Amino acid sequence: MSIETMPLSKAINAGLRKAMQDDPKVLLMGEDIGPLGGVFRVTEGLSAEFGTGRVLDTPLAESGIIGTAIGLAMRGYRPVCEIQFEGFIYPGFDQITSQLAKLTFRHEGALSMPIVIRVPYGGHIGAVEHHQESPEAYFAHTAGLRVVSPSTPNDAYWMIQESIASNDPVMFFEPKSRYWPRGEVDVERNPLPLHATAVAREGSEVTVIGHGAMVTTLLQAADIAAEEGTSIEVLDLRSISPIDWEPILASVRKTGRLVVAQEAPGFVSVASEIAATVTERAFYSLESPVLRVTGFDTPFPPAKLESVYLPDADRVLEAVDRALAY
């Protein structure tokens, strides 16, 4: 076993390096990803190591980045695109949803689109507008895209490589508030397949589930609840599309209660989908309705209000209490 300790940003960097070493067709594209190493330094050193032919510091155009990645993929490359912040993905939205997502279907299988789009997302960093949002539902709603989000350095290291190996387009959402905390990475053994839901902490009375940075909040909530004598099971969704239902249903069969948490607004969201599906498939196991704890259905507010907007452990526990009260 070979364990290294590193932050999530470095784990993605290591995963990208490994993928680039393993397959000469893998290339990186994005704004400021060359000498600067990206604004979060995720691609630091890769341009020097692999050259500007494999790390493309592109012109400032997201539609251009995604659209040309599509052409490169048609030519046999495996582009990994970096979007600088989630709020700047929309100039590329047409290329992602109308083109990238549908090309395999339109070619009736004659073509695959092995493109990864890395998107730093989420709040908790006190930043200005467009730098703290969680737009994953837009992409999960689009057939043809796979959507994942690691929450730990270990998952980040493995999931980025699995995403690059996928022959389908993968939206890879990186919880930017988790870029810096360090964690253990087992660089020899891949723990789980890309689309698996993981049990982050075992418990017996209530299941809580989330993805990305929310997993940290859920673990905090579970700690607090444990002190108060309540046993919470924490699930890390990891894959938003497809969703690995069995571990979720198994947990609900055990606890009978489910709280779904996310930073994104709740309306027509990942949380909505989980609530609906669990209700359909585990109705007789449920002791209470599935409850959602989400960002409000408003624009992400100015940073001074982010702590009010973003669900914290208290808000999760408020829902846990409601679930237990049924």
Add this chain to the structure above:
Amino acid sequence: MSYTAATIQLLSPEGSLVDSDAGAEYRQYIDELTDDQLREFHRQMVVIRAFDMEATNLQRQGQMALWVPSLGQEAAQVGSAFATRPQDHIFPAYREHVIARIRGVDPVDIIRMMRGVTHGGWNPAEHNNLHIYTLVIGSQTLHATGYAMGVKFDGASGTGDLDKDIATVVYFGDGATSQGDVSEALIFAASYQTSQLFFLQNNHWAISVPVTRQSPVPLYLRPSGFGIPGVQIDGNDVLASYAVSRKNLDETRVGGGPRFIEALTYRMGAHTSSDDPTKYRTNAEVQFWQERDPIARFETYLRSLGADDAFFAELAEEAADVAADTRKRTLEVVPPPNEFIFQNVYSEPHPRIDEQREWLAQYEASFGSDA
């Protein structure tokens, strides 16, 4: 490092007037300026630089999430802002602090955005038509073009009356020229023949990406393919910025069709306070531009016109006062109430917003008065 034979320069880096054939058609606009106006140009440049440095300090001390310095770009901004007329509309990107100030925006309102208490900061209708900042690169070029289309449909431009015809100015950067939105704005502007000035501040960098990545040819050539004339100026020459903008604005406002100015300038500071420019640019390049500083050369020019030490000393004092006042009022900025999250999401009542506002109020109340 990027001046071309076509670059219009009216004031040399050494601070003396340049006599050139290319500049001749703009000289009359300079000749019309009074001493007081020239001093006002300088005053605005010096004051905003002091403000900018204070804002940078405030950011370093944790008073703002981010600061976007305009250091080095003062002349491009001051000249073009003074070239506008009161009725004009201005769509900035996010670095146009002195333009906002000249149009009556309190620069502390810009700080409020970077401090995380607002996504806007001011009402354009109450601030001489200075629209709010746009952080999504290039988007505002389309808004400006649409605005100018509306102005034209209303008959509020193109009548020939310089004091009434409205021109619309949009500011954007060299990086922005790569965005599809900017090309589309040029297409719409040309197609509808708007009364509009595209003002490009080529500060040579889009964060860490050099302008050569965006275009292998000078960017003032870009609009000609769209049917819009482009001109390149020394953007660190406040006189060129003023005169060339003034001429193009007055020509477009009366119906001469859209115009495009590429102002060659330089981002002397970091892209933002989060950036580390030592990773991607050389000291030699920074030094090249330091020698072409917009403020130093204009001071030399004003001295040659008779401005004395007393004038500059007084100005330095005023700048220091503005900086001190900025610091004081920044520290006094209060965060908005929770309620702010739900206000103005829609302009008319919306049940989901009402429900969630109510939920939050009750939730907060559940913690009791000491929460």
